[in-house]
Amino acid sequence: MKxxxxxERTQxxxxxxxxxxxxxxxxxRFQLATNQLENPMKLRDVKKSIARVKTIIRERQLKGTDK
Structure with a gap:
């Protein structure tokens, strides 16, 4: 997700x-703990996506717009 x-999404x-x-x-994380996780890189991708979303939310808070 870019x-x-x-x-372009709303708040x-x-x-x-x-x-x-x-x-x-x-x-x-549960799959990792029980050794059922097939692709460990998926954890990294999800964490980065969460960070992207939080960054954009914070940018909007500082800017004062709730698009």
């Missing part, structure tokens, strides 16, 4: 995306 795609969509990504990260 940052440019995320910037509510970004918050929902963050919630979904956190749920996915939770599931991936």
């Amino acid at each position: 940052a440019s795609d995320l910037r 509510a969509e970004l918050e929902k995306e963050e919630k979904d990504l956190k749920a996915e990260l939770f599931k991936l």
Whole structure:
């Protein structure tokens, strides 16, 4: 997921995306703990996606716009 795609979304969509990504990260961590995770790089990708979403949310808070 690219940052440019995320910037086009509304605040509510970004918050929902963050919630979904956190749920996915939770599931991936359980799979890692039980040795069922097939692709460990997926953890890294999800963490980076969460960071992107949080960054854009914070940018909007500082800017004062809730697109």
